Amino acid sequence: MERNKATLDFMRLVEGRQKFLLGTPDADVDAGASQMKLRSFLNWYTKLQGISFQCCLWAPEPPRPNALFDTFSAIGNPLTEIGPLIPFDPEVCIVLDYGDWNRVKEKGFPEFAVPHIGIDHHPGKPGFPGLEIIDLDAASTTCVLFDLLEDYRGYHISADVATCALAGLVADTGRFGNKLMKKPKIYRYAASFEARGARTAEISIASLPHNTLSRLDALHLIRESRLQIDRELDFAFFWFTPDDLRSWDVVEEDCLTMFSYLMDFGVITAYYMKDGAWYCSLRPGRNSKVSVGTIATGFGGGGHTDMAAFSTNLQHEEIFLKIKKILREPETT
Numbered sequence: 001m002e003r004n005k006a007t008l009d010f011m012r013l014v015e016g017r018q019k020f021l022l023g024t025p026d027a028d029v030d031a032g033a034s035q036m037k038l039r040s041f042l043n044w045y046t047k048l049q050g051i052s053f054q055c056c057l058w059a060p061e062p063p064r065p066n067a068l069f070d071t072f073s074a075i076g077n078p079l080t081e082i083g084p085l086i087p088f089d090p091e092v093c094i095v096l097d098y099g100d101w102n103r104v105k106e107k108g109f110p111e112f113a114v115p116h117i118g119i120d121h122h123p124g125k126p127g128f129p130g131l132e133i134i135d136l137d138a139a140s141t142t143c144v145l146f147d148l149l150e151d152y153r154g155y156h157i158s159a160d161v162a163t164c165a166l167a168g169l170v171a172d173t174g175r176f177g178n179k180l181m182k183k184p185k186i187y188r189y190a191a192s193f194e195a196r197g198a199r200t201a202e203i204s205i206a207s208l209p210h211n212t213l214s215r216l217d218a219l220h221l222i223r224e225s226r227l228q229i230d231r232e233l234d235f236a237f238f239w240f241t242p243d244d245l246r247s248w249d250v251v252e253e254d255c256l257t258m259f260s261y262l263m264d265f266g267v268i269t270a271y272y273m274k275d276g277a278w279y280c281s282l283r284p285g286r287n288s289k290v291s292v293g294t295i296a297t298g299f300g301g302g303g304h305t306d307m308a309a310f311s312t313n314l315q316h317e318e319i320f321l322k323i324k325k326i327l328r329e330p331e332t333t
């Protein structure tokens with residue numbers, strides 16, 4: 001059977017090897033699914049060659065729990081398998097779903113003088129030290145892996161691997177909910193995975209948010225006690241703390257959905273802690289004429305007309321007042 005060039009290049013680098021490091025900078029569902037899927041293939045392939053198999057999974061931090069991981073637990077679950085890198089001496093390093101090699105290194109990916117293979121659907125940046133297999137058109141890294149491995153002779157994609165691949169696809173395209181859904185290619189992949197036995201019902205259930213009530217509670221509490229509004233200046237401001245997130249049992253993104261509920265305001269600002277520093281994120285409402293980038297500049301930050309941010313040592317009360325002052329200034333000059 002005619003095999004594509006990427007498959008040939010990939011197989012040339014893994015042939016005869018038995019120790020693999022599979023790394024990813026962000027252990028989300030697609031990255032975890034890609035690690036599991038590839039590990040399952042390499043396990044099959046080394047057995048076929050009659051050699052032993054060793055594989056170490058790497059990510060800078062454990063993945064955030066997500067019910068979709070359970071749907072592919074039959075072939076492994078990165079939640080339980082990614083840990084600190086034990087002394088391990090790989091013969092090949094494979095980096096998945098990474099985008100920018102420098103970011104991977106910044107996150108502590110160990111450097112080994114062995115062949116590297118990058119497999120991704122994000123645009124690569126210069127500097128990757130090896131073979132890059134990138135398909136910008138693919139909806140997830142699990143799809144790139146599917147193209148790479150599906151026609152490899154004798155390899156049979158099991159229902160468990162197909163379920164894992166579909167979980168990556170569903171999570172990365174926002175449950176088919178974003179603009180990528182216009183691409184028929186996504187449905188073709190989904191159909192291919194289903195034809196190989198992917199358990200779609202299980203995935204549909206797992207992809208429903210498990211914390212709907214916590215999110216509603218969080219939004220309610222923000223509305224009640226963390227939201228300040230100045231109607232005259234057309235300005236909405238909300239804030240939350242790491243303690244809030246813990247007591248509400250939600251993550252930062254759940255609170256930031258407030259942005260989309262406040263779109264009738266000219267300027268919307270969220271104040272919260274990110275990576276250990278206080279941080280303000282600004283958005284204009286749907287009919288706003290204000291450049292939020294200009295406001296962020298007033299705090300030493302920056303950004304664009306429609307998205308801006310700055311980090312700060314100021315308290316939320318001070319920021320609220322200072323932004324109001326900036327919004328008022330055009331009238332006083």
Ligand SMILES: [Mn+2]
Nearest residue numbers: 030097141172
């Ligand atoms: Mn991805």
